[in-house]
Each structure stands twice: as structure tokens, then as C-alpha cells.
Amino acid sequence: MDSVDGLRDRLRDFAAARDWEQYHTPKNLAMALSGEAGELVAELQWVDDAGAVAGLAEGGLKDRLADEAADVLLYLIRLTDVCGIDLVEAANAKIDRNETRFPPTT
């Protein structure tokens, strides 16, 4: 099964088993996504580019970023699912449009 479809199904089951569907409104999920995006950006706020590379090589930063990136992805998949949006199709359509908007330079 495709990874996004698989995660979508796991999140549906997770919410249903906890009776959390009532909280998963578009507004609430968008706020949760925004909060997690804030946590992700906060992991990188005080490092410079060299510090980010070093932190990623050392491992601690990489694990923390992976954890925050996972949270963002999960809320994004759940939000688009409750809104009836095909996330992967939308992402591919966006790259299609960007390829026209920004012609290759090389």
C-alpha cells in the first residue's frame, strides 16, 4: 500500500478507537499542524547552517527534527483526509504548475 494511504488509514483507525473524530475539525487540525510546524522551526532557530549540518551528523538534532516532521505530516494527512482532499494528487499538481512557472535554468 502506498505510504500516505497507509498513514491515512492508521490515523482513521487511531481517531475512531479513541472517539477523537469529534475533535478533528478542519480548524482544530489546522491549528495542530501550525503548532507542530512551530516546534519544527524552533529546533533550528539558533543554529547557523554549519551548526545544522553538525547537529544532523551528531544525531540528536536529526532525531528531534524527524519527530517534529512526523507530527506535521500526520496532522497534514489527517486534515486533508477529513476535508476530502487527495494530498498526493495536490502535491503532484503543484509541482506541475511550478515547472511551468519556473522554467529550468540549466
Added chain:
Amino acid sequence: MDSVDGLRDRLRDFAAARDWEQYHTPKNLAMALSGEAGELVAELQWVDDAGAVAGLAEGGLKDRLADEAADVLLYLIRLTDVCGIDLVEAANAKIDRNETRFPPTT
């Protein structure tokens, strides 16, 4: 090919063809992700839950949310790619942990 792997490869090619890899540092991509998450949340800021349902049914809101969700996903995939993070593995690991943290109630 898995959808996330496919998008990751398209984004790699897109950046390489425009010589944009130099701009795709972890900090810059995290900021871009944060900006797109802000645009997504802004689409829902003034509607109430009933208004969100109506806006999604009517279509305009759904298209705008799909577009912003696509932007968030693309920067998230690109950020984790340049950081050497397996995004789908991290997301599945997060659901595994949440299943332990929040036992089902039903």
C-alpha cells in the same frame, strides 16, 4: 513507486535543474514550511466549523486548502530529504508511540 518517494525524486530534480540546491538549507526549508503552514491556517481563520463544512462542499475552500496543503507537504519532503530523514518511517514510528501513550478507549 511510493508516492512520497516519487515526490522526493521530483523535488530533487526540480531543485537541481534550477540550481536551487544552494538555497535548500535546513533553516531555509523550515522557514518556508512554516510560512506555508501559516497560509494554510489563514484559510480557516474566520470560518466556524459549519462554515468550514459549507466552504468545503462549495469547492473554493477545498481547492485553496489543497493548494496550501500541497506546499506544506512539498517543503516537508524536501526538508527531511536534505536532512537525511526517512519521513514515512518517522511518521509510522510516531503512531506506534502514540498507540502506547494513548490507549484506545473503545
Added chain:
Amino acid sequence: MDSVDGLRDRLRDFAAARDWEQYHTPKNLAMALSGEAGELVAELQWVDDAGAVAGLAEGGLKDRLADEAADVLLYLIRLTDVCGIDLVEAANAKIDRNETRFPPTT
């Protein structure tokens, strides 16, 4: 009159004159604040530190940042006002605590 009190009063009058108080719930205003913070961070996403300095000196970036910073401040003042929070008192209390948490090094 203190500047924050003055802005708070202008925002109260602005909302009342347009019958917008009904939309100014804590959730909606927090979402609006988050959206504006996203616009602010987006202004700086592709520049490096030297580019930010150059952009500020040239003027265009400074004007755009001022505009986005204003939006963030206005929603922050309005949000705390509807929540009955004294924003300036909270900010001074936070610096007080930080002075204890992070003793001066020089």
C-alpha cells in the same frame, strides 16, 4: 497614552464599528496571528544573514517586514484583549523570570 493601550483601544473601536467582534474569538485570533507570523517568516526564508542586512539597508525588505510585524502585533494585542490578559505585564514578568533562568555571563 501608552502605545499598547492606544493600539488596543483603536482595535476595539475598529472591530465595533464593523460589527466584527463576533469573529474575534480566541481561536480565530490565534489562527490569524499564526498566519501573519507565517507571512513574516516567509519574508526572510531565502536570504542568508548578509542578504538580510543588505535587504534591510536597501529598504524594500524593511518595509515588508514592518508591515508583517504590524499585523502580528495587532492580532496579538487584540487576542490578549479579548482574553482579558495584560500583555505588557505578562511580557515584563517573562523577562523577570528569564533573568533568573539565564544568569548574565558578563
Added chain:
Amino acid sequence: MDSVDGLRDRLRDFAAARDWEQYHTPKNLAMALSGEAGELVAELQWVDDAGAVAGLAEGGLKDRLADEAADVLLYLIRLTDVCGIDLVEAANAKIDRNETRFPPTT
């Protein structure tokens, strides 16, 4: 002294006494602001409007929001200070423009 000027001066002294001015670049401060805005929105993500009112009356939510709002304000003041932006002037100018863009309805 005006409250914003007072907070700006306290933040200048705070950064200087800890040799933190080197970290207070526009990019880093914008990221820190974005992270704090994410924490603020997260405080309201699962409550509905009635729940927000109840949480504010009970006190715990009000204290947490005050704390997060303070963080947002402090980074906003510090960011605009290092960028040479007059934050209060920008905010008043923004209300001036909005009064023209959105004529009163009552």
C-alpha cells in the same frame, strides 16, 4: 516610558549581558517568533469557543496564553529592533490603512 520602548530596552540589556547579540539575526529571531506563535495556537487547538471561554474563566488557560503571548511579543520587539523598524509606528500605520480598506458598516 512607553511600554514597548521599555521592553525593547530591557531586551537590549538582556542580550548584551549574555553576549547573545550574535544569535539575534533577523532570520533567527523570525524563526523564534514563529515557534512561539505555534505554541500559542497550540494552547487553543482542541477547545471549541465555549471551551476557550471556560478555560479562560478557570484561569489555567489564561496563564498559559499570557505566557505564550509574552514570548511572541518579546521576539517581535527584538526582531523589529535589530531591523531598525519602529513597531508601534508600523502598527498605527497599518490601522490607518485598514480604516480606508474596510470602511465602517455601522
